[in-house]
Amino acid sequence: MNPPLAEPPATNGGTPRPTDExxxxRRTAVGELGHELRALVDAAVRTTAPDATLRHVADHVRRLTAELTGGGQRVRAEIPAVDEFPGGPRMYSPVTGPGSPLAPPVEVVPEAAGLVGRCVLGIAHEGPPGYAHGGMSAMLLDxxxxxxxxAAGAPAMTISLRLRYHGPVPVGTPLxxxxxxxxTEGRKLHVDGSIATEATPDTALVTAEAVFVAPDPARLRALFPHLPATP
Structure with missing residues (x-):
């Protein structure tokens, strides 16, 4: 896989690329909707409202869903116009996407030894009461x-991921x-990862070892047919 382009292509998956403005x-609007949807999801999994209130809210949500679907929808594997793939912003990523109702979302910053992401998981991500589902840890790390x-210049895909759980990951806590x-070994990259709380960053709750592979251009095109053509 080639490193991200210095200048984004004129099209993204066949859709004319919007101007910067x-x-x-669009990204601001997507982020605003994502923020409100996350608040709605959190309220839905916390509420103790009576049955009548739940049914009333469900009717409202059905009408809102109809508004969103009435304006058209992208198809499977189509790259959203607000995304830059590979290597750029992913507005609907279930981990980092500000437009995703599922994402925490994680904010990623570079550090000397690699990258660090910060987030707070909510009750919607809960497995055991008070703690995150183990699958959430895998998704965050992956x-x-x-x-x-x-960031190392080789966008790649996971071919193996091994986790060790040293302790439960709390929800409602900065991570x-x-x-x-x-x-690296040719197109293979060996990657280490960990999750800790911000309060005790040297005490890993989950550690991971993974192998990623940078696919060759033909494989990349077969997997993602909506990728813009490269010069």
């Missing part, structure tokens, strides 16, 4: 480790997710 407005590959490329 249009893109900024995403951040993939970002580490892209620190770390990832770094440990070594």
């Amino acid at each position: 249009e893109l900024a407005r 995403e951040l480790m993939g970002h580490a590959c892209a 620190r997710i770390a990832a770094r490329v440990a070594r």
Whole structure:
């Protein structure tokens, strides 16, 4: 896989690319909707409202869903116009996407040894009461480790991911997710990752080792047929 383009292509998956101003407005609107949807999801999993209230809200949500679907929808594998793939912003990522109702969302920043992501998981991400579902830890680490590959100049895909759970990951608590490329072997990248709380960053609650592979251009095109043509 080639490193991200310095200048975004004129099209993204066949859709004419909006101007910078249009893109900024659209991303802002997507983020605002995502924020409110996350608040709605949190309220829905916390509420003790009576049955009549739940049915009343469900009717409202059905009408809102009809509004969103009435304006057209993208098809499977189509790259949203607000995204830059590979290696750029993913507005609907279930981990980092500000437009996703599922995402925490994780904010990723570079550090000397790799990348660090920060987030707070909510009750919607709960497995055991008060703690995150173990699958959430896997998803957070897989995403951040993939970002580490892209930051190292080789966007890649996971071929193996091994986790060790040292302690439960609490919800409602600031978390620190770390990832770094440990070594490379041709198109393979070996990546290390961990999750800890911000309060005790040196005490890993989950650690991970993964192998990623940067697919060759033909494989990449077969997997993602909506990718813009490269010069």
